[in-house]
Amino acid sequence: MYNEGISYVEAQNEYGINALLTFAVSKNESGFGRSAIAIAKNNLFGHSAYDSCPFTCATSYNTVKDSIITHSTKYMNDYANPFGSMYYGGHYGDKGSGMGVNYASDPYWGEKMASNAYSTDIAIVRRAYTN
Numbered sequence: 001m002y003n004e005g006i007s008y009v010e011a012q013n014e015y016g017i018n019a020l021l022t023f024a025v026s027k028n029e030s031g032f033g034r035s036a037i038a039i040a041k042n043n044l045f046g047h048s049a050y051d052s053c054p055f056t057c058a059t060s061y062n063t064v065k066d067s068i069i070t071h072s073t074k075y076m077n078d079y080a081n082p083f084g085s086m087y088y089g090g091h092y093g094d095k096g097s098g099m100g101v102n103y104a105s106d107p108y109w110g111e112k113m114a115s116n117a118y119s120t121d122i123a124i125v126r127r128a129y130t131n
Helices: 005-015 019-029 036-041 064-079 109-130
Strands: none
Touching: 005 019, 005 064, 019 064, 019 109
């Protein structure tokens, strides 16, 4: 995740998926970019890292940026687009509605994503006003 901020912003500007919300997912799914899947496979989002075979089944990407772009296009088109196959609401949600219905097995996934987005946003705002 280090030095990839521009990749999140470029994906946002190109595909319309909010960079902060995308970052929040990658922050959780990759353990701040330190998970084995993130390091070995450049996969910040746990794409195809199923509970039954998390590392083996996880998608490999040539670069971290490729992972961010794929998440912003393919995955968010399915999960956040009202015409997408995995759409249950355009919010993080839980097991009843939103992206959390099918994206993750963790029933508190949506709450963690919202918390990640909030804490990152607060840190950015604080930094902007203290510099």
